[in-house]
Amino acid sequence: MHPFVYDIPVKVYFGENQLGHLGEELKKFGTKVLLTYGGGSIKRIGLYDRVINELAQAGLEVFELSDIAPNPRIDSVRRGAQMCKDHQIDVLLAVGGGSTLDATKFMAAGACVDHDPWDFFNEKWAPIREALPIVTILTLSATGSEMDCGGVISNLQTKDKIGRLAPQLLPKVSFLDPTLTYSVSRFQTACGAADMMSHILEVYFNMEQDLYMLDCFMEGLMKTIIKFTPIALESPDNYEARANLMWASSWAINGFINGGKQQAWSCHPIEHELSAIYDITHGLGLAIITPRWMEYCLNDTTVRKYVQFGTNVFGIDASLPDMEIAKESIRRLSDFFFNTLGLQRTFPEVGIQASDFPVMARKACRGAVLPGFQPLNQQDIEEIFRMCQE
Amino acid sequence: MHPFVYDIPVKVYFGENQLGHLGEELKKFGTKVLLTYGGGSIKRIGLYDRVINELAQAGLEVFELSDIAPNPRIDSVRRGAQMCKDHQIDVLLAVGGGSTLDATKFMAAGACVDHDPWDFFNEKWAPIREALPIVTILTLSATGSEMDCGGVISNLQTKDKIGRLAPQLLPKVSFLDPTLTYSVSRFQTACGAADMMSHILEVYFNMEQDLYMLDCFMEGLMKTIIKFTPIALESPDNYEARANLMWASSWAINGFINGGKQQAWSCHPIEHELSAIYDITHGLGLAIITPRWMEYCLNDTTVRKYVQFGTNVFGIDASLPDMEIAKESIRRLSDFFFNTLGLQRTFPEVGIQASDFPVMARKACRGAVLPGFQPLNQQDIEEIFRMCQE
Numbered sequence: 001m002h003p004f005v006y007d008i009p010v011k012v013y014f015g016e017n018q019l020g021h022l023g024e025e026l027k028k029f030g031t032k033v034l035l036t037y038g039g040g041s042i043k044r045i046g047l048y049d050r051v052i053n054e055l056a057q058a059g060l061e062v063f064e065l066s067d068i069a070p071n072p073r074i075d076s077v078r079r080g081a082q083m084c085k086d087h088q089i090d091v092l093l094a095v096g097g098g099s100t101l102d103a104t105k106f107m108a109a110g111a112c113v114d115h116d117p118w119d120f121f122n123e124k125w126a127p128i129r130e131a132l133p134i135v136t137i138l139t140l141s142a143t144g145s146e147m148d149c150g151g152v153i154s155n156l157q158t159k160d161k162i163g164r165l166a167p168q169l170l171p172k173v174s175f176l177d178p179t180l181t182y183s184v185s186r187f188q189t190a191c192g193a194a195d196m197m198s199h200i201l202e203v204y205f206n207m208e209q210d211l212y213m214l215d216c217f218m219e220g221l222m223k224t225i226i227k228f229t230p231i232a233l234e235s236p237d238n239y240e241a242r243a244n245l246m247w248a249s250s251w252a253i254n255g256f257i258n259g260g261k262q263q264a265w266s267c268h269p270i271e272h273e274l275s276a277i278y279d280i281t282h283g284l285g286l287a288i289i290t291p292r293w294m295e296y297c298l299n300d301t302t303v304r305k306y307v308q309f310g311t312n313v314f315g316i317d318a319s320l321p322d323m324e325i326a327k328e329s330i331r332r333l334s335d336f337f338f339n340t341l342g343l344q345r346t347f348p349e350v351g352i353q354a355s356d357f358p359v360m361a362r363k364a365c366r367g368a369v370l371p372g373f374q375p376l377n378q379q380d381i382e383e384i385f386r387m388c389q390e
Numbered sequence: 391m392h393p394f395v396y397d398i399p400v401k402v403y404f405g406e407n408q409l410g411h412l413g414e415e416l417k418k419f420g421t422k423v424l425l426t427y428g429g430g431s432i433k434r435i436g437l438y439d440r441v442i443n444e445l446a447q448a449g450l451e452v453f454e455l456s457d458i459a460p461n462p463r464i465d466s467v468r469r470g471a472q473m474c475k476d477h478q479i480d481v482l483l484a485v486g487g488g489s490t491l492d493a494t495k496f497m498a499a500g501a502c503v504d505h506d507p508w509d510f511f512n513e514k515w516a517p518i519r520e521a522l523p524i525v526t527i528l529t530l531s532a533t534g535s536e537m538d539c540g541g542v543i544s545n546l547q548t549k550d551k552i553g554r555l556a557p558q559l560l561p562k563v564s565f566l567d568p569t570l571t572y573s574v575s576r577f578q579t580a581c582g583a584a585d586m587m588s589h590i591l592e593v594y595f596n597m598e599q600d601l602y603m604l605d606c607f608m609e610g611l612m613k614t615i616i617k618f619t620p621i622a623l624e625s626p627d628n629y630e631a632r633a634n635l636m637w638a639s640s641w642a643i644n645g646f647i648n649g650g651k652q653q654a655w656s657c658h659p660i661e662h663e664l665s666a667i668y669d670i671t672h673g674l675g676l677a678i679i680t681p682r683w684m685e686y687c688l689n690d691t692t693v694r695k696y697v698q699f700g701t702n703v704f705g706i707d708a709s710l711p712d713m714e715i716a717k718e719s720i721r722r723l724s725d726f727f728f729n730t731l732g733l734q735r736t737f738p739e740v741g742i743q744a745s746d747f748p749v750m751a752r753k754a755c756r757g758a759v760l761p762g763f764q765p766l767n768q769q770d771i772e773e774i775f776r777m778c779q780e
Contacts, residue, residue, distance in 0.1 A: 001405070001629065001630065001633060002405065003404060003405025003406060003407065004404050004405060005402065006402040007401040007402070008398075009398075009399030009401075011395065011397040011399075012396040013393070013395055014393060014394050014395070014649075014650070015391070015394060016393060017393065209630065211633060211634055211637060212617065212618070212630075212634050213611060213614040214637075216609070216610025216611070216614060217607050217610050219606070220603055220606025220607050220609070220610055221606070224603040224606060227602065228602070240599065243391060243601060243650070247604075247649070248603050251603070259637070260404070260405065260633070
């Protein structure tokens with residue numbers, strides 16, 4: 001168990017009808033607001049008007065940047081950073097899902113430097129020393145960007161999709177209103193659940209000595225996602241289901257569950273190479289990869305973690321042989337992703353071609369070894385890709 | 391499910407050998423430090439010297455206030471508040487358990503007002519609008535004061551023991567090093583565990599619709615305490631056990647588990663009346679009261695919460711009749727408190743006399759009704775006291 005620092009000073013307004021606090025929170029940071037959002041769904045659900053109204057009532061000056069795409073692009077980030085400079089923005093208000101939030105974080109950082117924001121991601125790995133303050137209103141439970149200090153940005157020119165963390169990027173305040181996710185589609189709800197499950201599994205599957213209380217918490221989060229996602233799919237406006245999924249999305253990745261573990265993620269870096277080329281939804285890519293990765297990493301040493309997972313999360317009979325419990329736990333997880341959530345099961349179904357396996361695998365491990373639950377080299381990752389073909 | 395605000399901006403250094411960060415954290419707030427501690431156990435374990443050394447290396451000016459007693463007294467608070475004023479203290483450093491931390495919080499608040507600090511607790515209920523910054527080094531896992539914004543202060547003159555919450559009292563930084571709890575006695579370790587269990591049960595036993603994920607987390611915390619306290623009693627220097635108990639103590643009461651519940655505690659206000667008169671250890675009083683309170687509140691309406699508790703925390707067979715599961719869950723909890731932890735089981739064993747029942751019961755419900763899992767009037771509380779006699 002390693003020493004760690006816990007430091008998550010995000011203030012969260014959770015529940016319905018909390019937007020009345022939006023103006024007072026933004027005004028703490030100044031008067032000029034850059035409002036960022038995606039493709040306009042916030043207008044369809046009436047959220048845009050509510051936000052504009054709150055900002056007007058608070059006497060704030062608002063600038064807008066819209067059309068932030070899923071798998072957000074560096075072009076949006078560049079545009080937003082420039083707007084912050086041009087208009088001397090005091091605070092950014094991101095309204096949307098993880099893509100809008102992630103892009104906004106790097107606009108806030110880009111506003112504070114003279115160089116191209118892509119330098120935060122390319123080989124220059126420019127330091128992130130400061131960022132303008134960020135407030136968020138979440139409309140999709142998935143990435144946890146509302147309570148973490150990271151983001152992932154794509155560059156279509158270089159076919160790169162790269163994540164970066166910096167404490168300066170942590171939102172100051174996030175508004176989490178489960179009713180704002182009522183209109184999220186079946187597909188996006190399912191992909192969000194797969195994304196959350198993966199965030200937890202990347203930390204949970206670890207052979208280091210754990211803080212048992214955090215393992216219990218992770219199991220509770222996974223049971224929550226498994227219990228409430230089908231309810232949300234069936235009844236999109238079930239408040240209890242949407243609320244549990246929304247709060248679980250934040251806690252799956254805000255850093256609390258990491259505790260004393262040294263971390264190295266596996267499925268996320270692999271998936272980023274898929275969506276860098278194919279632009280598929282991140283959660284869908286994770287759903288396809290994760291059970292195959294689990295299967296590939298299962299052996300006599302790692303089996304105990306699968307047994308813990310299978311018995312505590314799926315309630316598999318603990319008296320069965322370990323290897324049987326482990327395999328059953330992978331079957332149950334696959335069943336959740338592909339039957340309960342209805343996500344596509346294989347690469348061919350989403351159009352991913354075997355000819356791209358070598359280059360995606362090489363980029364995922366940066367030509368060497370991807371550390372993680374089990375270290376994976378290019379051959380290992382290609383084998384996992386082949387397992388995704390059927 | 392009610393809307394809520396989550397706002398716990400405490401930075402925590404968790405684990406061994408993190409005190410090297412003490413100076414840098416304190417210096418953020420100024421140069422004059424009031425170091426507070428209790429009866430000298432921090433000198434016995436060498437912690438005092440380590441702290442003084444870190445403060446000296448950081449070039450900080452240190453003033454000391456020691457001898458803060460268990461069930462901390464308003465006299466210590468008055469003394470500390472005056473010292474802050476006399477020496478223009480910038481930041482308070484509390485080193486110890488919940489008593490030292492609680493007293494220090496109200497010194498920090500008392501330093502910012504002209505009136506007697508007892509006015510925060512008596513009928514004046516003076517507002518807490520500001521407080522000097524507080525940093526803590528925890529040496530006892532129990533009250534959670536290191537990550538919450540409350541404290542409880544006793545007044546021996548008036549025989550009052552009163553708690554108060556205010557966001558201004560939240561520590562800025564807390565150092566949680568499990569090795570600093572190795573020397574905690576069997577009895578104090580056991581009382582700490584009972585205190586934590588009670589913090590969770592006060593929130594868990596609630597008939598409102600819950601956030602399921604928080605119920606899972608509470609069950610995980612309780613399983614953690616039940617699993618690791620016996621290990622810590624057996625092997626006081628077991629790092630894994632002490633670490634799990636330490637982090638659990640913070641999360642049992644920092645506010646996260648409250649989620650969307652309207653809360654009203656039962657056992658804590660009742661226990662405060664015991665220790666106001668008898669000065670017994672808070673956790674011990676809670677251990678005696680809690681199982682009787684559970685028994686008293688059990689009925690056909692409340693039984694479902696007991697079933698959830700018994701099956702998820704103690705693994706009681708879910709196919710048994712509900713009332714049987716409920717009673718067995720109370721038996722298991724009693725067994726944990728009185729056999730596993732070895733705490734005294736009855737009022738006569740700790741010297742609490744029946745002649746004090748009426749006055750303690752009346753004060754606990756303030757002469758009316760104590761709201762909570764089940765509302766309790768004076769007669770109800772006296773009946774719970776009578777159940778504690780054997």
